[in-house]
Amino acid sequence: MFGISHQRREEFDRAALVHIPELLRVASRLCGGADAGEDLLQETYLQAWRSFHRFEAGTNCRAWLYKILLFTYSAQNRKRARQPFLVDLDAAGETALLVDAPTPDTLTAEAVKAAFDCLPENFRTLVVLVDVEGLTYREAAAALHVPVGTVMSRLNRGRGLLRLELARHAPASSSGAPSGMDLSRQRRARS
Amino acid sequence: MNLDCQHVREVMDSYLSEELSVETNHGFLRHVAQCRDCTAELRRRRRLRALLSETLDVAVDADRVRARIAHAMDRELRSWVRVVRLGAVAATLVAAVAVAYWAGRRVDAAAYDDSAEDHIACALTYPDGTAYDKVRAAQNLESPFEHIVDAVGLSHGLYHVIDAHMCPYKGRNYAHVVIRGDGQTLSLFAERAERGALPATPTTVLAGDTLDVHATTRLGYRISAVATRDHRLFLVSERPIDPPDLAQDILRSAVRFIRGLEN
Numbered sequence: 001m002f003g004i005s006h007q008r009r010e011e012f013d014r015a016a017l018v019h020i021p022e023l024l025r026v027a028s029r030l031c032g033g034a035d036a037g038e039d040l041l042q043e044t045y046l047q048a049w050r051s052f053h054r055f056e057a058g059t060n061c062r063a064w065l066y067k068i069l070l071f072t073y074s075a076q077n078r079k080r081a082r083q084p085f086l087v088d089l090d091a092a093g094e095t096a097l098l099v100d101a102p103t104p105d106t107l108t109a110e111a112v113k114a115a116f117d118c119l120p121e122n123f124r125t126l127v128v129l130v131d132v133e134g135l136t137y138r139e140a141a142a143a144l145h146v147p148v149g150t151v152m153s154r155l156n157r158g159r160g161l162l163r164l165e166l167a168r169h170a171p172a173s174s175s176g177a178p179s180g181m182d183l184s185r186q187r188r189a190r191s
Numbered sequence: 192m193n194l195d196c197q198h199v200r201e202v203m204d205s206y207l208s209e210e211l212s213v214e215t216n217h218g219f220l221r222h223v224a225q226c227r228d229c230t231a232e233l234r235r236r237r238r239l240r241a242l243l244s245e246t247l248d249v250a251v252d253a254d255r256v257r258a259r260i261a262h263a264m265d266r267e268l269r270s271w272v273r274v275v276r277l278g279a280v281a282a283t284l285v286a287a288v289a290v291a292y293w294a295g296r297r298v299d300a301a302a303y304d305d306s307a308e309d310h311i312a313c314a315l316t317y318p319d320g321t322a323y324d325k326v327r328a329a330q331n332l333e334s335p336f337e338h339i340v341d342a343v344g345l346s347h348g349l350y351h352v353i354d355a356h357m358c359p360y361k362g363r364n365y366a367h368v369v370i371r372g373d374g375q376t377l378s379l380f381a382e383r384a385e386r387g388a389l390p391a392t393p394t395t396v397l398a399g400d401t402l403d404v405h406a407t408t409r410l411g412y413r414i415s416a417v418a419t420r421d422h423r424l425f426l427v428s429e430r431p432i433d434p435p436d437l438a439q440d441i442l443r444s445a446v447r448f449i450r451g452l453e454n
Contacts, residue, residue: 009268013261020260021253028249037249038256045260046267103235112242130208132244137210152205159204166239 012052015061016045022062022133023069029128030073032117040076044069066135066143070125077121101163115165123158130155194218199229203236299386299423301361303416306425307409309360310378314369314427317376321353331356335452336366336381342448347437349373370441378427379445389418402443417442422449 023044028037048055048068055064104111116124129135129143130151137155141148194202194215199222205211206219223229328340332355340355350372358367363382370377393403405416415426415438424445432438 009264012264017257017260020257021251024251024253024256025249028251029247034249034251037251038259041256042260042263046263049264049267102232103239105235107235107238107242109242109246112239113246116243116247127243128247131204131240132247134208137208155204156201163239 008052011057012049015055015057016048016052016065019062019065020045023065026066026128026133027069027073029132030125040069040073043076044072047072063139063142066129066139067145070143071145073125101160101167103163104166107166111166111169114169115162118165119158119161123154123161126151126154127158127162131159194222196222196226196229199223199226200232203229203233206233207236207240297387298390299384299388300390302386302389302423303405303407303409303414303425305361305363306365306378306380306414306416306427307412309358309363309365309367309380310376310412310427311410312360313358313367314376314378317353317369317371321371323352323354328355332366333357339366339368339381339445339448342451343368343379343441343444347372347441350377350432350437350441368445373433375429377432377441378425379441380425380427381445381449382423384418384421384423389416389423393418402439402446404439404442415442417446419446419449420453422453424449 020041024037024041027040027044028034031037031040044065048065051068055061116127119127125144126140129140130137135143137148137151141151144151199219202211202215202219206216211219223233323340323345325340329337332339336357340352343352345352347370350370352368353371354369356367358365358380363386365380365382368379368381370379389405391405391407393405395401395403402417405414405418407414407416411429413428413431417424424442426438426442428438
């Protein structure tokens with residue numbers, strides 16, 4: 001038993017631990033900080049270690065770990081907030097606005113961070129995975145266990161929403177966004 | 192493929208993510224090469240991505256985190272090993288209890304045969320007219336069976352005790368009471384139950400004391416056996432004892448004596 005565990009441990013180290021740097025970056029970005037990211041990653045790896053007997057050697061361990069990471073992240077968020085934050089983008093014709101939303105000329109790190117923080121969690125996750133970490137749509141779909149079409153649709157909305165929020169956070173003179181695009185205010189008014 | 196500005200804006204992020212088909216990609220590039228607005232928007236979106244990466248960049252120490260994770264996994268592995276070890280100890284204990292239970296219930300398959308054989312080899316060799324000699328019996332009996340004859344009684348109807356002694360036979364050490372009368376010889380054997388349970392299921396006899404009697408025939412002799420907590424008793428006869436209550440009386444007296452020793 002102990003010998004088998006040692007052998008499994010070596011296999012796990014070889015296949016899974018090499019992805020720690022990348023996954024740590026993603027976890028920290030998703031959680032908005034290194035400490036929370038480390039906790040999330042540790043939980044992810046412990047979960048992966050417990051389930052390693054189900055991992056098929058030779059398949060994509062990185063994608064498998066992403067799946068566990070996002071599932072764990074999502075489960076943690078569910079625990080934190082019993083009421084999921086839902087954005088009804090179809091209401092008030094926001095979808096059309098998102099597609100057209102131009103990117104402001106002047107971008108600052110603060111404005112980008114503020115705009116990103118305004119995104120709903122499921123959009124934020126996809127923006128991190130695809131636009132920041134460079135996962136393909138297919139990889140992101142596999143990691144989130146959703147169809148590729150859902151990934152594309154959520155990304156469109158997330159990116160559009162990000163641009164609109166940027167327009168709100170960017171200096172007034174540099175924003176090319178239509179006036180009155182304060183989605184946060186609109187959402188608050190609707191709720 | 193000719194794309195207008197609206198379409199180009201729609202697929203611009205997919206272009207940046209290298210997710211466009213070859214055909215759409217060519218159309219996209221052709222449009223951007225000719226459209227200053229879309230070129231500017233493409234530049235802004237590239238800048239946005241770069242800033243996003245920069246902004247969301249968190250200083251991480253992968254080596255430290257790797258050590259932390261390895262430590263947590265080792266701890267978990269150790270706890271599993273502990274669980275497995277505890278499980279093994281528990282399984283061993285269960286097995287030991289099962290073996291002890293099984294051993295306690297092992298069966299002495301030769302019990303009836305040996306009593307019949309010793310009856311032939313010993314009791315049947317007493318000459319006619321042998322009379323009970325209390326002194327001889329006291330010399331030949333050993334503790335704790337010294338008083339077995341007193342307990343059983345010297346006479347039961349036509350039957351009388353003619354001798355009592357310790358009778359070693361095939362590794363057993365019987366207290367052997369020889370009884371004669373009505374034209375036949377009886378043997379009452381008592382021994383410690385060290386070889387396991389008596390074979391076959393007993394029949395319960397209710398007459399005063401409750402006796403679970405194993406009745407069987409071996410080598411042409413009738414054997415009635417009773418097991419107490421630590422001893423077994425055998426009454427061997429050449430033919431059925433008449434009346435049958437007499438055999439039960441002899442056995443019951445002996446059982447009472449043995450149970451007295453055990454308490």
